[in-house]
Amino acid sequence: MTVRVLLVDDDPMVLEFLRTILTASPELDVISTAEDGAAAVEEVLRHRPDVVLMDLRMPDVDGVRATAEIRKLDNPPFVVVMTTFDTDEQVRAALAVGASGYLLKSTPPEALAHLVLAAATGASVLSPETLQRLQTPAQAPLDPRIARLPDRDREILVALGEGLSNASIARRLYLSEGTVKGLVSRLMTTLDCDNRTQLALLSQGVFENRNR
Structure with a gap:
């Protein structure tokens, strides 16, 4: 097509x-x-x-x-x-x-x-170069909506920040691609995002807080 x-x-x-x-x-x-x-x-x-x-x-x-x-x-x-x-x-x-x-x-x-x-x-x-420039700075506090997410949802958010496709996320987390699609859709609703790109820009806070 x-x-x-x-x-x-x-x-x-x-x-x-x-x-x-x-x-x-x-x-x-x-x-x-x-x-x-x-x-x-x-x-x-x-x-x-x-x-x-x-x-x-x-x-x-x-x-x-x-x-x-x-x-x-x-x-x-x-x-x-x-x-x-x-x-x-x-x-x-x-x-x-x-x-x-x-x-x-x-x-x-x-x-x-x-x-x-x-x-x-x-x-x-x-x-990837400009994603790093646009993501939340390390010193910014973690969005409280992200802080309340289950661990699995945070892993999905991190993977989106790395630019992974649904299929790649499914392989990493041992899930079906359909399950990943549903989780991404739910994250968009929870975090008030219109698309995957907006989710990816929120992911840096997860990286920083997970590594502290």
Whole structure:
């Protein structure tokens, strides 16, 4: 089944580069592009893509506002933001409004198609380097909601912070993949998170408190 992708960036050269990379995969179909956030929302309504690859810094309607509007739609697509190391605040804001992951613009071309395909399955698409920058600082107190979690749920949270898939978590914890899926869903509800990426950002507190 082909994954339908919308590309959003205010630089036409970036759009063309991304289109070239992604259309090389027979599993991906770049159905449209947009050069600002307002146009991105219109294109989502018009074409109903599976994944939106969203730039953050754009004039007028930026990527955060566009992501928020897209995620409020019925049956919204997954939104993966693209960023550089100097946009931590915008990345946090995008994740808070429902982006399911982020990629650095320096992501190797050979990895990009694989990551977009992963995003289409609902998996978190995380850059390990920036995940470390965005996770809760070691000195921050443990979220009381996390402190009340059973040990098994904490292990799930730690694994999500490592970027593991449901299948990998199931193998590590000797559970069925269906059980892991259910536990992740329950964690989202308990911790008031919209997706796996938001859960992953909460995991650092578990790491730090477990190692004290």
